[in-house]
Amino acid sequence: MSLAIIGQQLVNGLTLGGMYALIALGYTLVYGIMLMINFAHSEMFMSGAFVGLFVLTELSRFSFFTGSGLGVLLMLLLTFLTATVVVGTLGVLVERLAYRPLRHAPRLAPLISAIGVSIFLQQAVLLFVSAKQLPFPNFITVIKFNLGPVTVNTLQIFIVSLSLILLAVLDTFISRTRMGKAMRATSQDRDAAGLMGIDINRVISTTFFIGPALGAVAGICSGMYYGSIVFNMGFIPGIKSFTAAVIGGIGNLRGAMLGGFTLGIIESLAAGFVSSGYKDVIAFAILILVLIFRPGGLLGESVIEKV
Amino acid sequence: MAKMDVKTNVATRMPPWKWALYIVLALAALVLPVVFQIMQNLFMVHIFGLIGIYVVLALGLNIVVGYAGLLDLGYIAFYAMGAYSGVILGNVGLQILGKGFAPWAYWAMLPVAAVVAAGTGVALGTPVLRLKGDYLAIVTLGFGEIVRIIATNWSQLTNGAAGLPRAAEFVPAPAGQQWVTTHLSTSTFTFSADLWWYYVIGALCLVTVFFVRRLDNSRLGRAWIAMREDMVAAASVGINITTTKLWAFSLGALWGGVGGITYGYWIGFISPESFNFFESVLIVCMVVLGGMGSIPGAALGAVIIAGLPEIIRYLGQSQLFSRFLTPDQANAIGNYRYLVFGLLMVIMMAWRPQGFLPSSRRARELHPEDELLLEEESAEISSASL
Numbered sequence: 001m002s003l004a005i006i007g008q009q010l011v012n013g014l015t016l017g018g019m020y021a022l023i024a025l026g027y028t029l030v031y032g033i034m035l036m037i038n039f040a041h042s043e044m045f046m047s048g049a050f051v052g053l054f055v056l057t058e059l060s061r062f063s064f065f066t067g068s069g070l071g072v073l074l075m076l077l078l079t080f081l082t083a084t085v086v087v088g089t090l091g092v093l094v095e096r097l098a099y100r101p102l103r104h105a106p107r108l109a110p111l112i113s114a115i116g117v118s119i120f121l122q123q124a125v126l127l128f129v130s131a132k133q134l135p136f137p138n139f140i141t142v143i144k145f146n147l148g149p150v151t152v153n154t155l156q157i158f159i160v161s162l163s164l165i166l167l168a169v170l171d172t173f174i175s176r177t178r179m180g181k182a183m184r185a186t187s188q189d190r191d192a193a194g195l196m197g198i199d200i201n202r203v204i205s206t207t208f209f210i211g212p213a214l215g216a217v218a219g220i221c222s223g224m225y226y227g228s229i230v231f232n233m234g235f236i237p238g239i240k241s242f243t244a245a246v247i248g249g250i251g252n253l254r255g256a257m258l259g260g261f262t263l264g265i266i267e268s269l270a271a272g273f274v275s276s277g278y279k280d281v282i283a284f285a286i287l288i289l290v291l292i293f294r295p296g297g298l299l300g301e302s303v304i305e306k307v
Numbered sequence: 308m309a310k311m312d313v314k315t316n317v318a319t320r321m322p323p324w325k326w327a328l329y330i331v332l333a334l335a336a337l338v339l340p341v342v343f344q345i346m347q348n349l350f351m352v353h354i355f356g357l358i359g360i361y362v363v364l365a366l367g368l369n370i371v372v373g374y375a376g377l378l379d380l381g382y383i384a385f386y387a388m389g390a391y392s393g394v395i396l397g398n399v400g401l402q403i404l405g406k407g408f409a410p411w412a413y414w415a416m417l418p419v420a421a422v423v424a425a426g427t428g429v430a431l432g433t434p435v436l437r438l439k440g441d442y443l444a445i446v447t448l449g450f451g452e453i454v455r456i457i458a459t460n461w462s463q464l465t466n467g468a469a470g471l472p473r474a475a476e477f478v479p480a481p482a483g484q485q486w487v488t489t490h491l492s493t494s495t496f497t498f499s500a501d502l503w504w505y506y507v508i509g510a511l512c513l514v515t516v517f518f519v520r521r522l523d524n525s526r527l528g529r530a531w532i533a534m535r536e537d538m539v540a541a542a543s544v545g546i547n548i549t550t551t552k553l554w555a556f557s558l559g560a561l562w563g564g565v566g567g568i569t570y571g572y573w574i575g576f577i578s579p580e581s582f583n584f585f586e587s588v589l590i591v592c593m594v595v596l597g598g599m600g601s602i603p604g605a606a607l608g609a610v611i612i613a614g615l616p617e618i619i620r621y622l623g624q625s626q627l628f629s630r631f632l633t634p635d636q637a638n639a640i641g642n643y644r645y646l647v648f649g650l651l652m653v654i655m656m657a658w659r660p661q662g663f664l665p666s667s668r669r670a671r672e673l674h675p676e677d678e679l680l681l682e683e684e685s686a687e688i689s690s691a692s693l
Contacts, residue, residue: 037441101657107440108378109656112595115380115588116652123646235584239452242445277460284449291442292434 004149009272010265015156015225017264018163022218023241024248024256025170026211032187032251033207036107039114040094041215042238043121044087048216049229050125051083053136060137072139083220084213091212092205100201125231133230136223159221166214167257174253179206187251236280240267243287249297258298340505345496352501354617356573359508360566361609365593366515366602367562372591373600373666374528375555376535378444380587381451384431385424385560387458387582389567393420394471394478394577395464401479409479413572417565424564425557432556436549439538451587458579470578471571478575504573511569512606515562519602522558531555532600589613592648596655598662607664616644 023045030038056079059065065075098117102110144153174180185193186203194200222237223229244263248255263283271279290297336355343351364386371379396419397412408415435446458465466473484503491498522528530551533541542548571577593612598604623637655662 037445098653098657105656105660108376109660111378111441111444112591113653113656115591116649116656119588119645119649120653121649123643123649127643127646239445239448243449275460278456281453281456284453287449288434288446291438291446295438295442 005272006269007148007150009268011150011152011156013265013268014261015159015264016268017244017261018160019218019221019225019260020237020241020244020264021257021260022163022166022214022221023237024244024260025167025253026215027242027245028248028250028253028256029207029211031245033183033190033204034099034110036099036110037114037242038208038211039111040098040117040121041211042234042241043118044091044212044215044234045219045222045237045241046125046229046231046234047090047121048083048087048212048219049136049223049233050129050219051086051216052079052220052223053134053229055079055082056137056139060139066139076139080217080220083216087216087219088209088213091208095204095208100204122231122234129231131231133228136227136229138224138227140224155225159225162217162221163257163260166217167253170210170214171253173210179203183207239287240280240283243283243290245297246287246295247290247297249299252297252299255297255299262298336509340502344499344502348621349499349501351621352499352505354614354621356501356505356508358610358614359505359512360570360573361590361593361613362512362606363508363515363562363566363569364590365597365605365609366512366519367559367566368590369559369594369600369602369605370519370522370531370562371555371559372594373598373605374522374531374535375552375559376531377552377555378440378591379447379556379559380444380584380591381431381447381449381454382559382563382590383582383584383587384451384454385427385563386567386570386586387454387577387579388427388560389420389424389564390571390577390582391458391465391471391567392423392564393417393568394571396420397478397572398472398476401476410482410485412479413481413568416572417568420568421561421564424567425561427564428557428560429553431560432553436552448584448587451582451584455579455582455584458582465579468579470576472576478572481572501573504569508569508573511565515565516602516606523602527551527554589648592652594662595652596662598665601662601664601666604662604664604666608662612648616641 023041026041026044027038030036030041056075059075059078065071094117098113099110102113138155140155140158142153142155144151174183182193182198182203183206185196185198186200190200193203218237219229219234222233240263241260244259245256246259247262248257248259250256263286266286267279267283270282274282340352340355343349343355364382367385368379368382371377371382393413393416397416400408400412400415431447431450435443438446459468461467465471472478480500484500487498487503488500530541530546533544533546534548534551538548541551570581589612593608594605595608596611597606597608619632620637620641623632623634623640
């Protein structure tokens with residue numbers, strides 16, 4: 001066990017954690033407002049990657065975008081923007097069609113519905129786009145920096161800083177804006193918030209736009225980082241990001257971020273020192289242990305159940 | 308006054324048309340595979356057996372999801388435990404007891420695999436007792452994945468992704484199969500192994516139905532329903548939530564194990580890929596589609612989801628229906644099935660959450676707004692009568 005390997009795995013873990021954190025934010029936002037696990041969220045991550053691939057492929061036909069550094073930057077910006085808008089809209093649609101009719105149903109109903117949405121979206125991509133792995137182009141020049149024995153590249157820096165920036169933006173949005181206040185009120189008590197004149201449906205729709213949009217960003221990052229995407233790519237990261245949200249304390253934004261980085265680092269270290277075949281087992285075992293021993297998570301408050 | 312019998316006799320309550328329907332269905336289930344066998348259509352015989360396995364699984368999961376109201380997204384793990392323990396322990400038995408044990412391996416290992424799976428159910432159930440609803444669902448999902456990943460990586464035991472049996476080993480044909488093939492075959496008709504297995508699986512289905520029916524009206528069954536509807540109220544009337552939940556997990560898992568070992572010995576090959584998350588979801592889908600907590604519902608769900616796409620595919624290839632359905636169209640329908648199942652789950656939850664053949668109790672529970680109306684009505688009536 002050398003320090004160099006630990007350092008390298010820490011860097012890899014941070015990158016992985018950045019992506020987990022972005023997805024976990026979506027789980028935690030929706031859970032905070034609706035008290036439901038949006039099982040279809042992993043498909044938002046996947047859809048984001050596919051929309052991103054489509055936009056990138058179309059835009060890279062123009063030499064204007066690929067010619068200069070500024071062009072590439074513009075192209076990436078357009079890609080991220082389109083993917084967030086498209087996937088955000090998809091999220092709103094899913095909520096409208098699959099979850100809203102079940103708002104007063106027993107809690108099992110929306111969960112099963114969400115599983116249905118998840119299967120539907122996966123199969124739709126499998127049947128209408130591609131059943132195979134598709135290569136994902138990367139336009140960020142990967143420059144490696146050697147910090148002692150540890151190598152860091154620009155893509156890793158990009159992913160980690162992007163996730164940190166988006167968290168900061170989201171945090172400000174929730175704590176400073178009128179809509180953010182409405183969201184916080186809704187998550188505390190939906191009915192009371194409605195009585196105070198908050199348009200609950202608008203708050204829920206906004207939540208279902210922001211969450212999937214962040215998932216889409218993570219999807220594109222994942223595509224660039226791993227170089228390929230496939231229709232069922234969302235499942236494992238989805239479950240792990242949910243784990244991250246639980247580790248941090250579900251319903252808590254900063255907790256989701258902390259949980260994401262924690263899980264990413266633990267997983268990378270486990271892959272480096274135990275066995276890469278078992279790294280998923282370790283993540284799932286952590287999920288089970290956290291749920292049993294500290295269901296409130298690291299930053300979550302313990303909720304007293306009312307009868 | 309004569310003492311009222313609380314147990315209503317189901318046999319007398321069932322209308323004659325229902326009896327007739329059940330008899331027709333039973334006859335079809337008994338005869339159709341033989342017809343297909345005579346037509347040399349081994350594929351359809353195989354599909355019938357597969358549907359039977361899924362009926363056992365759906366009925367088993369129905370105990371957990373339908374009766375006890377605990378959403379288990381890792382049910383396939385018990386199926387895997389049954390299959391792996393059955394095949395591995397069967398081979399251990401062969402090595403110890405020699406070739407003479409071979410015909411008895413399946414029959415001897417059937418209860419063992421069931422107990423191993425039920426034990427796994429208790430092992431999973433114990434730590435997650437405090438969780439409920441969606442948390443429980445996620446943990447069971449994680450558990451299912453853990454079992455699959457271990458089966459993939461623990462090569463010494465499971466031979467990893469290459470699957471069991473290993474090159475030097477074999478999965479023996481059970482006693483009875485050879486006898487049937489030699490004695491019941493004629494010059495034009497072979498009583499194939501698939502057909503034999505179909506009848507074994509059919510018998511297992513009947514045993515499962517009997518078992519689950521007995522549970523339905525037992526003290527334990529009523530405790531499950533009480534717990535599902537209101538855990539706190541159930542606990543307050545003296546139901547031990549811990550043991551009641553554990554019973555649900557272990558008795559549900561038991562049938563997963565039975566299905567698993569039967570599949571393993573029938574197909575003669577198991578690999579971790581047969582036990583992925585998607586299979587768990589399919590079984591949940593069967594229970595939901597048919598009707599949570601309903602025995603005919605779970606069976607119907609299994610028939611629809613495991614059988615319908617294959618039957619459509621078959622009809623497309625047969626001469627009889629070629630005018631309505633080309634093979635290409637039938638294949639396309641087969642490919643779109645999961646898409647349709649996903650959509651069906653969403654539609655069913657919004658439109659008919661109680662499923663196609665609901666249990667009456669569960670149907671009332673899933674329409675809370677009606678219950679609210681009833682309460683309001685009764686409140687009005689009681690206030691009016693004052």
